[in-house]
Amino acid sequence: xxxxxALLPGDGIGVEVVAEAEKLLQAVAKKFGHEFSFVRGLxxxxxxxATGEALPDETLSICRASQAILLGAVGGPxxxxxxxxxxxxxxxxxIRKELGLxxxxxxxxxxxxxxxxxxxxxxxxxxxxxxxxxxxxxxxYFGESxxxxxxxxxxxxxxxxxxxxxEIERIVRLAGQAARGRRKKVTSVDKANVLEVxxxxxxxxxxxxQAEFPDVQTEHVLIDAMAMHLISKPKNFDVVVxxxxxxxxxxxxxxxxxxxxxxxxxxxxxxxxPGLYEPIHGSAPDIAGKGIANPLATILAAAMLLRHSLxxxxxxxxxxxxxxxxxxxxxxTADIAGGGPAVSTVRMGELVLEAFLAV
Amino acid sequence: xxxxxALLPGDGIGVEVVAEAEKLLQAVAKKFGHEFSFVRGLxxxxxxxATGEALPDETLSICRASQAILLGAVGGPxxxxxxxxxxxxxxxxxIRKELGLxxxxxxxxxxxxxxxxxxxxxxxxxxxxxxxxxxxxxxxYFGESxxxxxxxxxxxxxxxxxxxxxEIERIVRLAGQAARGRRKKVTSVDKANVLEVxxxxxxxxxxxxQAEFPDVQTEHVLIDAMAMHLISKPKNFDVVVxxxxxxxxxxxxxxxxxxxxxxxxxxxxxxxxPGLYEPIHGSAPDIAGKGIANPLATILAAAMLLRHSLxxxxxxxxxxxxxxxxxxxxxxTADIAGGGPAVSTVRMGELVLEAFLAV
Ligand SMILES: [Mg+2]
Ligand SMILES: [Mg+2]
Numbered sequence: 001x002x003x004x005x006a007l008l009p010g011d012g013i014g015v016e017v018v019a020e021a022e023k024l025l026q027a028v029a030k031k032f033g034h035e036f037s038f039v040r041g042l043x044x045x046x047x048x049x050a051t052g053e054a055l056p057d058e059t060l061s062i063c064r065a066s067q068a069i070l071l072g073a074v075g076g077p078x079x080x081x082x083x084x085x086x087x088x089x090x091x092x093x094x095i096r097k098e099l100g101l102x103x104x105x106x107x108x109x110x111x112x113x114x115x116x117x118x119x120x121x122x123x124x125x126x127x128x129x130x131x132x133x134x135x136x137x138x139x140x141y142f143g144e145s146x147x148x149x150x151x152x153x154x155x156x157x158x159x160x161x162x163x164x165x166x167e168i169e170r171i172v173r174l175a176g177q178a179a180r181g182r183r184k185k186v187t188s189v190d191k192a193n194v195l196e197v198x199x200x201x202x203x204x205x206x207x208x209x210q211a212e213f214p215d216v217q218t219e220h221v222l223i224d225a226m227a228m229h230l231i232s233k234p235k236n237f238d239v240v241v242x243x244x245x246x247x248x249x250x251x252x253x254x255x256x257x258x259x260x261x262x263x264x265x266x267x268x269x270x271x272x273x274p275g276l277y278e279p280i281h282g283s284a285p286d287i288a289g290k291g292i293a294n295p296l297a298t299i300l301a302a303a304m305l306l307r308h309s310l311x312x313x314x315x316x317x318x319x320x321x322x323x324x325x326x327x328x329x330x331x332x333t334a335d336i337a338g339g340g341p342a343v344s345t346v347r348m349g350e351l352v353l354e355a356f357l358a359v
Numbered sequence: 360x361x362x363x364x365a366l367l368p369g370d371g372i373g374v375e376v377v378a379e380a381e382k383l384l385q386a387v388a389k390k391f392g393h394e395f396s397f398v399r400g401l402x403x404x405x406x407x408x409a410t411g412e413a414l415p416d417e418t419l420s421i422c423r424a425s426q427a428i429l430l431g432a433v434g435g436p437x438x439x440x441x442x443x444x445x446x447x448x449x450x451x452x453x454i455r456k457e458l459g460l461x462x463x464x465x466x467x468x469x470x471x472x473x474x475x476x477x478x479x480x481x482x483x484x485x486x487x488x489x490x491x492x493x494x495x496x497x498x499x500y501f502g503e504s505x506x507x508x509x510x511x512x513x514x515x516x517x518x519x520x521x522x523x524x525x526e527i528e529r530i531v532r533l534a535g536q537a538a539r540g541r542r543k544k545v546t547s548v549d550k551a552n553v554l555e556v557x558x559x560x561x562x563x564x565x566x567x568x569q570a571e572f573p574d575v576q577t578e579h580v581l582i583d584a585m586a587m588h589l590i591s592k593p594k595n596f597d598v599v600v601x602x603x604x605x606x607x608x609x610x611x612x613x614x615x616x617x618x619x620x621x622x623x624x625x626x627x628x629x630x631x632x633p634g635l636y637e638p639i640h641g642s643a644p645d646i647a648g649k650g651i652a653n654p655l656a657t658i659l660a661a662a663m664l665l666r667h668s669l670x671x672x673x674x675x676x677x678x679x680x681x682x683x684x685x686x687x688x689x690x691x692t693a694d695i696a697g698g699g700p701a702v703s704t705v706r707m708g709e710l711v712l713e714a715f716l717a718v
Contacts, residue, residue, distance in 0.1 A: 118480075119479055119480060119483045119590050119591050120478055120479055120480065120590070121477075121478055121479065121480055124478045140499075140520060140554065141553045141554070143517065145554070145555040145556070146555065147555055147558075147559060150523070154523055154524035154525055155523065155524050155559055156521065156522070156523040156524075156559075157521070157522060157555045157556040157558065157559035157560075158502065158519050158520060158521035158522075158555070158556055159519070159520045159554045159555055159556045159557075160517050160518070160519050160520075161499060161517060161518045161519075161520065162515065162516070162517035163515070163516060163517075164509070164513055164514065164515040165513035165514050165515075166513055191604075194500045195499065195500070195504070195518045196504040196505065196506055196516045196517070196518055197504070197516040197517055197518045198518075199506075199516065200506060200514055200515075200516035223607075223608055224607045224608050224611040224612075225611065227586065227608045227609070227611050227612035228611050228612060228614065228615050230612075231478050231479070231590065231612065231615045232478050232615050245550075248582075248583045249582055249583050249586045249608060250586070252583040252584065252586050252587050253583075253586035253587060253589075253590065253612065255587065256587050256590045256591050
């Protein structure tokens with residue numbers, strides 16, 4: 001496979017963790033005979049400093065010309081001034097919008113070597129392997145909104161949760177496709193017992209799944225029940241698909257399960273064009289430049305990139321196994337060391353690379 | 360105190376558990392020198408069988424004439440026919456609406472004697488004591504909704520999350536008052552970084568709290584972050600107030616924490632008039648009539664009734680202590696016995712009564 005991969009390290013620890021993931025991707029190319037070229041672009045605070053914009057046109061062109069994008073993180077106290085013309089986070093919103101990235105994909109996988117750090121009991125969490133598909137460009141966050149002052153001086157404000165058939169169809173299809181490569185089960189989360197917009201969601205989900213994925217098992221769970229099940233029986237779920245707000249809540253709740261946010265990657269996908277891959281952690285300005293950040297989430301984001309944008313499943317699994325192996329040997333960065341001995345960012349990258357090459 | 364209390368046992372185990380709570384209330388009256396009179400009304404499936412309606416006018420009159428209402432549970436397979444004219448649950452919706460019950464109050468308290476059944480680790484959950492105030496008659500479930508077919512044949516559906524100042528003010532006041540009798544801290548949950556309706560919620564919360572409850576500490580947490588914190592650091596919260604949908608999700612998530620739904624009560628309050636008190640569990644038709652249902656949630660709902668509607672804090676605490684004592688002695692109904700020896704519904708009621716009288 002020949003592919004151009006855009007690297008957007010961003011701010012803070014983003015630079016350090018993307019560097020380690022890049023080394024892994026280079027090793028994948030060499031070992032499996034692919035040709036990856038890497039192009040770097042500015043996003044976030046560093047882009048504001050250099051160009052005045054959080055997402056310069058040049059970065060956007062680089063991304064459009066690439067098959068996939070690997071992002072570090074954006075933001076930091078330097079750009080937190082509320083009166084600033086633009087903020088680093090605006091770069092993220094713009095790139096998602098410009099590239100039509102309507103699906104946020106979030107694996108929640110509990111590493112057997114780290115579950116003891118989970119707030120949940122080990123027997124509940126060990127073996128959890130959920131893949132969330134959250135709709136990212138519709139629903140309550142993007143519907144009509146407003147506020148008015150009433151004759152009596154009180155105020156009324158509203159937001160609208162709105163979905164059209166095509167928005168539901170396209171994310172259901174992504175979820176259905178992903179389920180085929182996994183345990184062939186998709187759980188759709190809605191509030192169809194109360195909300196009309198959820199009833200359209202449920203009907204569309206049923207129609208697409210029956211017509212296009214008859215081989216995939218489906219189920220419906222209400223959002224409030226799902227918030228319970230995610231704690232009480234998370235192993236019951238494989239692929240989960242839901243709308244924007246419900247997905248926002250559930251993926252954050254789910255991120256607590258593995259007990260180590262430093263390991264969780266995320267992808268944002270569109271209908272075609274490049275997907276965007278990143279760790280779910282932030283730019284962590286307090287530890288930036290110290291060489292102690294955990295690069296594993298970004299390395300696992302690179303594995304997702306190989307799987308979802310380049311369709312290199314074997315290569316993705318090889319990286320994931322290497323990470324597993326390193327953790328099984330007890331190597332830890334400070335954030336997951338629980339006060340015990342910790343390795344540096346670069347050393348953790350090397351350890352994964354060695355494990356990858358040794359398989 | 361003289362008070363009339365309406366008893367609406369409803370269906371299934373509702374009858375059995377309300378009977379035990381009534382005995383406790385009678386004992387409270389006797390021991391503390393109050394005069395409670397009890398009036399019974401029909402609601403749910405039994406009301407449909409007798410009158411054709413899930414909430415007969417007579418029941419509503421009884422409730423209006425009472426200071427507080429103790430409800431068991433409604434529903435069962437007998438009334439599950441989807442083509443039926445009315446359903447048992449319609450009785451619940453109607454009574455809330457008719458009595459203007461806009462606040463759902465849900466304590467999440469982890470009994471030290473039962474936390475080992477929680478999916479969360481004991482050190483996370485032991486000592487949790489949260490009081491949720493969920494707005495119950497506004498927001499996304501009650502705003503304008505609709506669906507239309509577009510020119511291209513696709514469909515679009517929407518619901519509206521809408522709040523007016525007065526709806527927010529009145530529930531914030533209830534939360535503020537409750538906080539005064541507790542640890543004097545209120546957490547407001549919203550999504551003000553994205554939603555206009557949440558910005559109105561936050562501004563109104565701040566205004567009411569600063570003007571009327573300057574002695575109470577306040578904080579804001581975003582709904583997605585709260586879904587995380589509720590698992591990772593639930594002991595950080597005391598009183599939590601939020602809108603309808605967010606409260607629906609969070610109270611259900613929170614109900615998993617104590618590891619025993621059979622102990623959780625709930626109240627629905629209005630501005631004045633009687634409050635409605637009930638266990639959060641359902642009518643459990645599978646075990647109805649067997650005498651094995653857990654009456655503790657309903658007994659604790661009766662304690663809430665004493666506290667919130669009759670302002671009898673000492674009496675409420677006395678019941679809660681009696682329940683604690685019985686659990687500390689190892690007595691369990693089947694649902695919380697973990698397969699071990701279990702007592703009957705009536706015996707559990709007697710044990711709590713004995714402990715109450717012994718103090
Ligand atoms: Mg979030
Ligand atoms: Mg619910």
